[in-house]
Amino acid sequence: MHHVCMQKDKVPAAERAYEHLKRRIIDDEVDDSDMLSEAALAAELGMSRTPVREAFLRLEVEGFLKLYPKRGALVVPISPREIREVYEARLLVDENSARHICALSPEERELIADVLDATIDEQKAALDNSDLGTYTQLDAKFHQTIMDNGGNRLLAHLGHTLRERQQRFTATAIGRSVEKARAFVAQHAVLADALRTGDIDSYLTELHSHLNSSRKQL
Secondary structure, eight states: HHHHHHHTSSSOOOHHHHHHHHHHHTOOOTTTTTTBOHHHHHHHHHSHHHHHHHHHHHHHHHHHHHHHTTEEEEEEEOHHHHHHHHHHHHHHHHHHHHHHHHSSHHHHHHHHHHHHHHHHHHHHHHTTTTTTHHHHHHHHHHHHHHTTTTTTTHHHHHHHHHHHHHHHHHHHTTTOOOOHHHHHHHHHHHHHHHHHHHHHHHHHHHHHHHHHHHHTTO
């Protein structure tokens, strides 16, 4: 029993608090009108308030929380400017990556498309289980796979920095609707097929539709 506890404690309490709360924010499980309490979260996670305070401070620096001394913290709402900036950046990186992929050999495109298809299958399985949290992670993974194969490590890194905000946007866009998420998966399938055939025009048409349909839900 002691050995099991030591294994769990290998992850610092502040890191566990940070990951727990950030995941809830990204998955749209915390209303931006709910005042978060250090004491309540500490009790929920079975730890002292100090690591929770560290997690709050870290999330404030990252722009997810606004702290109010002696009161708690509020989730920072998604702003119109943030939406515009993230979607513009996504579009630029994704389009550049797709152009690179479409210029590859058919064999190379096939390998990338196969990875995307496997992610789509994972998305469908998550939705069959009504697991929208896993779906939002897989949505980000789908687009990150495209960026990671876009031939530009700097742009791929930019995609990684946007990843958590993308997941939060996706969770907000679909709300609790599995059917909305299924519509996004159908668009993913069109994107993967366009990369497989090297059809950049079809890809860009669907990409604009995909991002616009997501953005309109926010």
